[in-house]
Amino acid sequence: MVADTYAARRAGSEMAAKGRVTIREVAERAGVSVATVSRVLSGNYPVPPATRTRVMRAAQALDYVANAHARALVGGGRKMVAVVLRQVTSPFYAQVAEGVEAEAAARGWLCLVGTTGGDPQRELEIVQLMREEGARLVILVGGVVEDDAYRERVAHYAQALDSSGARLVLCGRQAPDPDIPALVVEFDNEAGAHALTGHLLSAGHRRIVFLGGLPGNTALDARVAGYRAALAQHGLPPEAAQVVDCGLGRAAGHRAMAELLDGGTPEFTAVFAGDDMVAAGALRAIAEAGLRVPDDISVVGYNDIPLAEDFNPPLTTVRTPAEELGRAAVRIALRDPEHAAGAHHVLGTHIVVRDSVAAPPPGRAR
Amino acid sequence: MVADTYAARRAGSEMAAKGRVTIREVAERAGVSVATVSRVLSGNYPVPPATRTRVMRAAQALDYVANAHARALVGGGRKMVAVVLRQVTSPFYAQVAEGVEAEAAARGWLCLVGTTGGDPQRELEIVQLMREEGARLVILVGGVVEDDAYRERVAHYAQALDSSGARLVLCGRQAPDPDIPALVVEFDNEAGAHALTGHLLSAGHRRIVFLGGLPGNTALDARVAGYRAALAQHGLPPEAAQVVDCGLGRAAGHRAMAELLDGGTPEFTAVFAGDDMVAAGALRAIAEAGLRVPDDISVVGYNDIPLAEDFNPPLTTVRTPAEELGRAAVRIALRDPEHAAGAHHVLGTHIVVRDSVAAPPPGRAR
DNA sequence: TTGAAAGCGCTAACAT
DNA sequence: ATGTTAGCGCTTTCAA
Numbered sequence: 124m125v126a127d128t129y130a131a132r133r134a135g136s137e138m139a140a141k142g143r144v145t146i147r148e149v150a151e152r153a154g155v156s157v158a159t160v161s162r163v164l165s166g167n168y169p170v171p172p173a174t175r176t177r178v179m180r181a182a183q184a185l186d187y188v189a190n191a192h193a194r195a196l197v198g199g200g201r202k203m204v205a206v207v208l209r210q211v212t213s214p215f216y217a218q219v220a221e222g223v224e225a226e227a228a229a230r231g232w233l234c235l236v237g238t239t240g241g242d243p244q245r246e247l248e249i250v251q252l253m254r255e256e257g258a259r260l261v262i263l264v265g266g267v268v269e270d271d272a273y274r275e276r277v278a279h280y281a282q283a284l285d286s287s288g289a290r291l292v293l294c295g296r297q298a299p300d301p302d303i304p305a306l307v308v309e310f311d312n313e314a315g316a317h318a319l320t321g322h323l324l325s326a327g328h329r330r331i332v333f334l335g336g337l338p339g340n341t342a343l344d345a346r347v348a349g350y351r352a353a354l355a356q357h358g359l360p361p362e363a364a365q366v367v368d369c370g371l372g373r374a375a376g377h378r379a380m381a382e383l384l385d386g387g388t389p390e391f392t393a394v395f396a397g398d399d400m401v402a403a404g405a406l407r408a409i410a411e412a413g414l415r416v417p418d419d420i421s422v423v424g425y426n427d428i429p430l431a432e433d434f435n436p437p438l439t440t441v442r443t444p445a446e447e448l449g450r451a452a453v454r455i456a457l458r459d460p461e462h463a464a465g466a467h468h469v470l471g472t473h474i475v476v477r478d479s480v481a482a483p484p485p486g487r488a489r
Numbered sequence: 490m491v492a493d494t495y496a497a498r499r500a501g502s503e504m505a506a507k508g509r510v511t512i513r514e515v516a517e518r519a520g521v522s523v524a525t526v527s528r529v530l531s532g533n534y535p536v537p538p539a540t541r542t543r544v545m546r547a548a549q550a551l552d553y554v555a556n557a558h559a560r561a562l563v564g565g566g567r568k569m570v571a572v573v574l575r576q577v578t579s580p581f582y583a584q585v586a587e588g589v590e591a592e593a594a595a596r597g598w599l600c601l602v603g604t605t606g607g608d609p610q611r612e613l614e615i616v617q618l619m620r621e622e623g624a625r626l627v628i629l630v631g632g633v634v635e636d637d638a639y640r641e642r643v644a645h646y647a648q649a650l651d652s653s654g655a656r657l658v659l660c661g662r663q664a665p666d667p668d669i670p671a672l673v674v675e676f677d678n679e680a681g682a683h684a685l686t687g688h689l690l691s692a693g694h695r696r697i698v699f700l701g702g703l704p705g706n707t708a709l710d711a712r713v714a715g716y717r718a719a720l721a722q723h724g725l726p727p728e729a730a731q732v733v734d735c736g737l738g739r740a741a742g743h744r745a746m747a748e749l750l751d752g753g754t755p756e757f758t759a760v761f762a763g764d765d766m767v768a769a770g771a772l773r774a775i776a777e778a779g780l781r782v783p784d785d786i787s788v789v790g791y792n793d794i795p796l797a798e799d800f801n802p803p804l805t806t807v808r809t810p811a812e813e814l815g816r817a818a819v820r821i822a823l824r825d826p827e828h829a830a831g832a833h834h835v836l837g838t839h840i841v842v843r844d845s846v847a848a849p850p851p852g853r854a855r
Numbered sequence: 856t857t858g859a860a861a862g863c864g865c866t867a868a869c870a871t
Numbered sequence: 872a873t874g875t876t877a878g879c880g881c882t883t884t885c886a887a
């Protein structure tokens with residue numbers, strides 16, 4: 124009596140071996156050598172139609188799939204790009220990842236995704252893993268607090284990757300040293316923030332708080348710099364700048380805004396949120412405080428995530444073409460590998476005007 | 490005269506070979522055999538501290554990283570799980586992917602992500618790729634139109650994966666046949682839709698349109714079924730059900746809603762959107778038509794994506810714990826591999842009440 | 856305690 | 872036109 128388990132059934136027909144079907148089994152079934160099978164499947168060598176068909180049939184019948192590891196071992200590695208980001212659920216990061224994946228797939232490259240949760244230690248592990256896996260392109264996405272440890276880490280990644288023929292791309296963060304063999308692709312955050320602050324200023328606002336600073340984070344620091352520069356250019360004193368370093372995320376924006384509103388009607392008339400998620404939190408806190416946007420307070424965000432248009436009210440923000448950032452990263456890195464090292468590309472951004480900005484309320488202007 | 494290029498510099502110190510550092514180089518530097526190095530690095534074999542240190546130092550100095558392909562070839566493959574989904578920018582899918590990634594990472598597994606854009610052909614290619622790559626777990630995420638071609642495809646995936654010792658998990662979609670060696674983890678869409686429709690009914694609505702049907706898609710079909718069942722249970726005739734098969738996505742929801750509103754004030758008083766993105770589009774169209782939510786029309790969505798709370802008004806919807814879906818998929822599949830095949834797990838959902846539902850306007854009730 | 860050697864599945868010379 | 876064979880980098884017996 125034999126139990127009719129999957130294992131038992133599997134062992135039955137086709138004489139299927141326990142593990143995967145190998146090229147040798149295909150060769151046997153087709154009555155040729157493994158070399159011939161390899162040639163047929165690789166398709167890079169002339170093989171007479173007759174044997175070709177025999178081999179294909181055998182492969183099909185056995186449902187053979189090549190072992191990518193064995194192939195990579197002898198062929199010098201598969202074409203694979205690795206994206207490393209904080210989290211995939213951030214709309215902005217997700218779009219970048221999608222861009223990378225799309226561009227990679229279009230060129231027949233594989234895409235590996237790793238998330239760090241913002242932990243440098245984890246980032247290091249992931250990069251190591253990607254190296255082991257033989258990724259030829261490692262793309263680090265998103266801003267980070269740039270301290271000495273970071274600089275050293277990135278220098279090490281770049282050197283290590285470079286010495287094994289792989290390439291490092293920094294997406295939305297800077298290279299600690301221009302001599303490092305890494306390609307940088309990012310947005311001009313300072314210019315974007317400058318323009319956006321200008322938009323607020325033009326509407327008549329003078330007391331604008333920047334919500335979501337993150338000292339050391341290059342992306343946020345650049346936005347803060349643009350904000351300050353715009354204020355200064357408009358003739359306002361340095362003290363006019365009010366930066367709340369609450370960090371990013373909807374929850375942080377909500378909490379910080381609630382605190383700001385705690386003491387009754389605030390002095391400021393506009394809020395520059397570090398990104399759209401912060402803006403979402405701020406919007407919510409303002410509504411909870413019984414204030415209206417943009418009548419009582421104007422709010423702007425950054426990134427123009429897909430749902431920014433659905434906020435209440437639709438959010439005025441800066442469009443940073445995230446998917447294009449991802450696509451550009453792989454396109455540039457792959458187009459001209461040699462020249463890419465040390466290169467620095469900046470992608471343009473522009474303001475998207477919607478309904479979250481109005482003139483400050485008469486009583487509180489100035 | 491020698492150009493001081495990176496290549497030249499690299500060739501200089503350390504005698505670094507052109508490619509990656511291999512175990513042999515480490516062995517040479519440490520003055521031991523490759524076997525010893527392997528034993529030290531694997532750590533699964535007693536090695537005297539003295540040699541151990543020597544080897545570690547050599548590996549460190551050379552910045553050695555093992556070749557995962559070679560390791561996989563001899564060691565039977567790395568622990569890797571593959572997630573295949575339509576796109577990463579959908580908030581719902583992104584959350585599922587994050588859950589999978591998190592649970593996999595926590596167990597030391599690697600996570601490969603592939604996107605299909607909804608193309609069955611591409612899905613097939615990706616699954617093939619994952620097989621080549623030696624994924625031990627392939628997770629297909631999201632609903633699909635379930636036709637004969639689909640059934641055949643999935644049966645083939647499952648059989649092929651199973652015969653090479655890998656496992657197939659269907660996340661949010663059904664197995665075409667319970668005998669197929671695949672694990673299914675999904676939500677009870679019918680129950681969720683039933684409850685949500687009941688919520689609308691309790692508020693006094695009788696003319697509710699379902700926006701976002703997608704005939705053949707199991708997830709949507711189940712929601713429609715729940716919607717119809719609730720209507721029937723409330724004593725309404727079958728004709729009371731009005732299903733608009735516009736498919737999913739914000740754009741589709743917007744377009745379909747705009748059309749519905751084209752002929753002036755509509756007959757229906759509430760909208761059941763197929764998911765939150767459709768709801769976002771519908772909300773927008775309603776606002777553009779000069780109508781208010783929930784005063785003129787009530788709207789509900791499905792999935793409770795992270796930003797549903799920020800819609801205008803905050804959206805009443807069904808919470809489907811997407812990240813937990815992803816985590817559960819890998820947890821269950823890994824916990825009891827043998828028993829997982831053919832198993833079917835259903836995760837609970839619940840309504841999240843916010844501000845997008847009110848009683849129908851007096852003049853239009855009934 | 857350590858080394859030598861046999862493969863893992865595949866490709867690419869090199870033979871025939 | 873097709874077969875034989877030498878590795879790719881690593882782990883793991885089997886000896887010493």
